[in-house]
Amino acid sequence: MRDRLAALGFSEGAMPARVAENLIVECGIPPRTAWRLASELSLDVAAHQYNAVTGDPRAGMRGTRIWEYEQWPERGVRPTVAALRVLARVYGTSWKSLLGLRDLEQLPAKDLAEYHADTETPATAPEPGPACPARVEAVPHAEIGGAALDDAMLLTTTNVDDLQLDDLWSDLGFLGNAYTRTAPDAVLGQLAVVDERVATLLKGRQRPKQTQDLLLIGAKCSAMMAWIAGDLGRYPFSRRLNSVAWLYSQYADDYLARRWVRTSQARVAFWSGNGVESAKLAADGLNYQVGDRITDAPLILAEARGWSSVQAEQQVLDAIARWTSIEDPDLDAGGEDRFFNITKDRRHYMAGTSLLSVGQAPAALREFTTAREAYEKLSLESRWEAMEPMIRIDTGRAHLRLDDLEGAAAQVEPLLATDVAKQPDMVHAMLKVLAAELAGPRWRTAATARHLAEALLEARASAGL
Known part of the structure; x- marks a missing residue:
């Protein structure tokens, strides 16, 4: 033409x-x-x-x-x-x-x-x-x-300035750090305010870079909300929030944002009972290379944990080997991505639960021991409250696999003196698993096992579960 x-x-x-x-x-x-x-x-x-x-x-x-x-x-x-x-x-x-x-x-x-x-x-x-x-x-x-x-x-006309963007990023950092020591509902409510501010600003006019910053903030905020809503057992709400977060990350076209969202999606999928989906989401998250801005460890361990739910032993062992090859014992989960870049105690705990699910009880027990030591070395403000009961529950389960009922009882009995009602949903879920294992054929005739199982179910009932 x-x-x-x-x-x-x-x-x-x-x-x-x-x-x-x-x-x-x-x-x-x-x-x-x-x-x-x-x-x-x-x-x-x-x-x-x-x-x-x-x-x-x-x-x-x-x-x-x-x-x-x-x-x-x-x-x-x-x-x-x-x-x-x-x-x-x-x-x-x-x-x-x-x-x-x-x-x-x-x-x-x-x-x-x-x-x-x-x-x-x-x-x-x-x-x-x-x-x-x-x-x-x-x-x-x-x-x-x-x-x-x-x-x-x-x-040049814009409804956003650098101070507003800095303030939003600062709020996310503060709330991410506060989650270890603040009631989940309170953090979720404050994140919802940040999310509303972002949505309101996006309806106005910004320069392209400002729009991308708002999309990144929206992606991180929604992924954090999904994570916390999952901890509270609100899984349908979590999945919707993660869908919103993924949409934000796609429009922002940012690899780090996609990592945040895949980490949250993998976590929510696992605890809502979809382990294979969790493993696949975690594996996809690893495709988004972001250098040393965030370690691969959380996603690799999420992949291992997802496969462990269906006893896919080889996939679990392969993932654990990959994690071991990159694990830095001195790595702290600080910086802007502390919320997703989990601490050492949680990394070893995730490795232990995956190994335990595929029958590797001795190796799992070693990981739980490392997790407890790392947890106790953390400052009080850096400890995630749920880790103490989670480590105890799964350490007890590892002892049961090794036919050590007394060792299991020593881990579990201190939990009965605490108020489990305030714990996240996954603690309640694992208490139920432990109670079922204590009531199983192997320990049915043991009075200690029977009393522990009844006490655990009582504790869950007192929490309204």
């Missing part, structure tokens, strides 16, 4: 508009895609030029986001008016040319009003259908670029 237009005397500058018109009318291609193709730009090159127009090469626009803009309104993401104005400058057209009738029918009332209030005339805006030649009027030189400054200034 360019050859035909050149033969007819069209200049290079006039060709894109005629090519876009032909693609829209004769090929049925939506306007935003048509104009990009007419400008001979790939998605990635268009994104690069978009960032250059905003004046920030790191602004965050990606080819995948432009593709999502092109899929709307059937699917994908609705482009903001500000984004359309930048794309129009990249393609050398007007922003109104990038909207077809179906787009206009789905625009929010505010954007449609701005469309009608704008006096700029689209260079071409035909809908797919029978060929209808369009006449492109020459633009007087005096008017060329007349609205460019206004358009550029519009891009």
Whole structure:
């Protein structure tokens, strides 16, 4: 078509508009895609030029986001008016040319009003259908670029500043650290406030980098909420929150965010009874390489724990071997990702539970011993309250596998003097498992086992379970 237009005397500058018109009318291609193709730009090159127009090469626009803009309104993401104005400058057209009738029918009332209030005339805006030649009027030189400054200034208008973003990140860090020593419901409620603030800000206008920061905050906040809701046994709610978190991470197109979410998803899946799904989610999380920003240990151990639920011994042993090869005994779970980057006591506890589930009781007992030692070395504010009963319960189970009922009783009896009602859902679940094992055929005739099982079930009943 360019050859035909050149033969007819069209200049290079006039060709894109005629090519876009032909693609829209004769090929049925939506306007935003048509104009990009007419400008001979790939998605990635268009994104690069978009960032250059905003004046920030790191602004965050990606080819995948432009593709999502092109899929709307059937699917994908609705482009903001500000984004359309930048794309129009990249393609050398007007922003109104990038909207077809179906787009206009789905625009929010505010954007449609701005469309009608704008006096700029689209260079071409035909809908797919029978060929209808369009006449492109020459633009007087005096008017060329007349609205460019206004358009550029519009891009600087934002409802977010660095102080707000820093405040949101700070809140997440504080609440993540507070979870070890604060009631889960209280932390969940405060995270919900952060989540609401993020959602409200995203409804406004930001620069691309600010939008990405908000998406990252939303991903982390929702994943943390899902994790905590799971600890409270609210698994349907947890799964919904993790779905929201994953959506945020996809739009942010950030590997670390995807790791946060996969870690939370794997945890929730395991404790809600779907071990194989947990293992697969954890394995997928490892595909997102983020250097040394977060250790692989939590995801590898989650993978092992997931496979242990179906006694997949070889997969469990393979995962434990991978973890052992990277385990750093001096690694602390500090920094911005402390919430997901679990402490040493929890790492060894997870390894022990996986080994115990596939019949490796002696190895499991060694891991539980290391977990207890690491737990006792932590400062009080760094200890997760649930670890003490969890280590005791599973250490007791390991002793039972080794035919050591007295050793199991020594671990379990101190729990009976505590209030288990305040413990997370997984503690209650493991108390039930231990009670069932004590009441099983192997220990049915042992008075000590029978009394322990009855006491454990009583403790659960007193907690309303």
